Each structure stands twice: as structure tokens, then as C-alpha cells.
Amino acid sequence: MVSIALNSSTTAPVPVETLQRITTAAAELGYTPNRFAQALKTQRTMTIACIVPDITNPFYPALVRGVQKIAQDVRYDVITMNTDGDPAREHQFLDWAREGRVDGVIGVFFSLRATDLRVLMDVDIPVVRLESSAKHAGSIPIDDIYVDNRAAARAATEHLIARGHRHIAMVAGKGGPEAVRAQGYGQALAGIKTEPWIVLDEAFNEVGGHRAAMTLLDAPKRPTAIFAANDLMAIGVMQALRERKVAIPAEIAVIGFDDISAARLVSPSLSTVTQFQDRMGERAAEILLKRLKGDRAAPGTAEEMPFQLIEREST
């Protein structure tokens, strides 16, 4: 197979006769460009990449589905890549994407910063970031949408305080949005002049939640309520409490974060904070499509999305 792809919008001046020689050579080969070569030429792949830190956390597939709902109406394909929130894998994605395989990116990045993502702008691939607080991309034309995770975590903790709890622990993973959520938890506790008590675990999922809860249960004085930094951790906490025959919420109340579908299904059902992830995915796709059709170099935007406390049986 011989492929030739030309794009007249070259940055370096190309001698007209050289272009003509290539075109002539191609014609002699009887060559018709295929769509892959076409993509190289036009820089259009009609594909959007969703970059997520944990494809097995149901929060992210729900988000992807929101993206897909909007993208498919305008015939964009959506592909998903899982980074495990690992810095090396996030950089690997950059190398992958800058080769022009996708037209645009919607991503949740734990390590990459706006300055890292700049290389994608350089090859004309716009990026929409999903963030846990307002970010400023500065002069870089990156669009952000975010839920104020600090305020949401504060609301979750204040819900426990309103239920009469004063001895409230938090379990969290490392990296990602946990830092901001821990700040909100700390702010709520400051309101009742109480010190934070945070147990960190490597795993931002059921396994980590289970382990962190065991640490709390073995403490000299147990908490009366636990705020878990996401629903998977909260469900792991609930498993640990069940194993230790601790009644939820009578002895220890539990609240999570995200409102994944399992939150409704566990027993007792899990109180949590929803970020409306399907709507978040839809909105991210709308913003990306607008950027794809419009001014690629216009200043980045930041749009806040709502959260909502969901009170269920576990608190």
C-alpha cells in the first residue's frame, strides 16, 4: 500500500513543484486515498477520546455514556481509555493522542496539568477537563467543567453534624479529587471546633474502604460517623461494619460521594452526594463540540456544575 496525504495548510513553505511531483507520482500509482490517510490529511477522525482514571468505578462509565449521547447525534465515535490515575499512563496517553488519532479529548486527569496538555493544542486537539474545583488554564485554550467538590464534601459532613454526630472520621484514597474533598470535610469540622481524622488508603475503591474502616474500628475510640471520599470506599466501609456486626446507621453512620448506581442498591441504601455524572458527560461533549466547530484559540472557559446531597438509610 502506498499512501500520500497532503494538507495545504502547511506551516513551512513547500515548493509548488514538489507538491506537484508528489501528486503526479500518486496519480501514476492509481492511488485513491483511504479514510485513514484522509484523517491524516484533514486532521479529522470523527472520534472523541474519554480519559478516565478508573473504568471499573461506575461513576466514569456513566459519564462516558453522557458524552456518547451527545456525540453520536453528530456522528462522532467515542473511545475510552483507562489510566488508573497513574502519572506514567497519563503521559502515555498524551503521546498516543498527539499523533492525531482523535479530534478532541474529554478527560479526568490526576497528574497532567494545563501546561502538559498544551502539546495537544499544538496539534489542534481541543481538551475539556472535568475538575473537582475551579482551575485556571491561563492563556491555554482548555475548557473546564467542575463541581465544587470542597462545598459538596462540606455539605456531606454538615449533614452528619446535623444528625448529631461530633466524632466523624473520613476515609480517602491518595491522589485525584480526595484532597479537595478532605478540605471540605475539614471546613465542616472547623465549624464545630473539631479536629479532622482522616485514614488514607492506596486503593480508592471497596478494598481501600474496607481496610480503612478496619483501622477505624480498631481505634481506641471509634467514630460515630464515617465520610468516605467516594461511594466505592463507602461500600467497602459498610462491608467492614457488617463483618464486625456494627449497626448502620445506629452505631456508625456512613455517607459516600458520587451516587453511583450501587449506592441505591446496597442495604441500608447509601447517603451520598451526586455530581450528576451523566449530565456532566453531556455538557462536556457539548463544550468540546462547540470548540471543534468554533475558535480553537479562544481563551479557555470554566463552567460550574451542580451537586446535590442525597439522604438515604445509611445516615
Next chain:
Amino acid sequence: MVSIALNSSTTAPVPVETLQRITTAAAELGYTPNRFAQALKTQRTMTIACIVPDITNPFYPALVRGVQKIAQDVRYDVITMNTDGDPAREHQFLDWAREGRVDGVIGVFFSLRATDLRVLMDVDIPVVRLESSAKHAGSIPIDDIYVDNRAAARAATEHLIARGHRHIAMVAGKGGPEAVRAQGYGQALAGIKTEPWIVLDEAFNEVGGHRAAMTLLDAPKRPTAIFAANDLMAIGVMQALRERKVAIPAEIAVIGFDDISAARLVSPSLSTVTQFQDRMGERAAEILLKRLKGDRAAPGTAEEMPFQLIEREST
């Protein structure tokens, strides 16, 4: 930008002098091929696509994670595409993939047959299918791995029979692996000379399970046990029973299929059949990598994977 990509393994003979003219023209442009053009040339993208019918069914992200575990060791990127099991979207994927964007495909296809997938072999993209029963790709070099879903569904139903149930209904979605699972259910009932009672719903998830259960609860004579064609449907069934204050398993026992992580977390915990989806993903990746390194044209293989009945509180 000007890109030239040559692959010497062309099917049509190309005049040497023409190739030389292209090469010379490229050299005059001071052109160094980028990796995207390189991919076009070498046909290697170092990317594997996973095609799944429902990214929000936790069964599939677990499978993808298994694929990724094996692929990353040999520096392959893994991307996931969601088809919703929709025939049009599965065909759209074919159009997308045949442009050479990936080196290989691991897929769960509801509509595409081996003859449809042939177009990928034609552009040297091998395919591993995950199937619900032994398939014969014939002369087409497609590798299959499968769990005998008929036997697994029979085992689930026979478990209910062993628990003393004689009035056992099944709820299922339309399309995909349900037909084979319904056969296994029917075989088990034939063993006790009982007629099948299957309620179908469009949605192969909680919503569909909930709706189907309501139909069963409103029947003149209720079943004493329900076999749901997947865990999401089973969890929807359990939600409906809880709303109607029907005790599980005392009044109606429930068993699912897949062993998604939520199956352990609901209350009562859900009996089900596991297909070891993480191992299934790993094995699919191993087979695909072997094909990528080896003989692309060798006859297709079919490998059976195990299932296991998981008895929990709901039966």
C-alpha cells in the same frame, strides 16, 4: 503538513522509479515521518480495541481491565468502544476499525457475524470474540473464547430446583446472550417436567428487571423463584420485590448471572453465576497477542472458559 507513507508489502506492483520519485520529493521537503504516518506505513498502532455492548454494565469494565492487565506489559494501549449492542453501531465500529486505527480487536458482538468481521482480516486486523456458546468461524481466522452459557444457566436453575422450587420464572432482555441462557433454563425445567415462564424486557439492566418483576408479581400465581438473565436485571427484580414487601428468599428467591461486584453488596447478597470476567479479558488479550505475533491466516480457534455457581443469601 505533508505526509508520505510507504509500505513495501503492497499487493499491486508499484514501479520502482515511482517509489523513488516519492522518496526524493519527501527528502526535498525535509520530511521526517511522524508516528501517525508511521502507523499508516507499518500498520502498527500499538492499540487494541475492546468492543462492548454496555459500558455501564460492570461486567464489561472488569473484562476490559483484564485485557489491559496483559496488554500493558507489552506496551499496547487499550481503548474501549460501547455499542449498546445496537446492530447499526456494531457496523459503524467495523467502518471505524477497518481504517487501520487499531492493531487488533477483542469484542462482544450481538449482531456481527464472522462473515461481517472478515473485512477486518482483509486489512490484517485480527479479532478475538467473546461468545456465549461455541461458535464456528469456519475458514475465517477468528479466535473465540466462550463460556457455555447454556450449561451455566441450567446450573443456576437447577440450584433453584435443588432448593425445592418448582414454580420458577425467568426475566431476560432481548438480544445478546439471553437466548442461550433461556435454553439452559428451559433444559433444567424440562428435567422436572415444567414449562418455561419467561418475561422479556427491552432493557437488559435494573430498569428492565424491575419492570419484568412487576409483571410477575401481578400474575395470578406468583413464582417462588426468579432467574434473571444478568445481575443488573436481578438487582432490579430485588428492588421491585422490596418495594412490594416480598421477602427474599423466603417468599421469592432470586438468582442472577455474571457476578458483578454489586452482587456481593446488595442485601440480601445475590446468588449468581460467575464467568470470571477478569480472567476472560486476560485470556482474550493473550490469544490476540499471540495472533498479532504469529500466523494471521491460521485457522480460528475456540477455547472454553469455566463458569461457577456462587451461592449467596438470595436463594
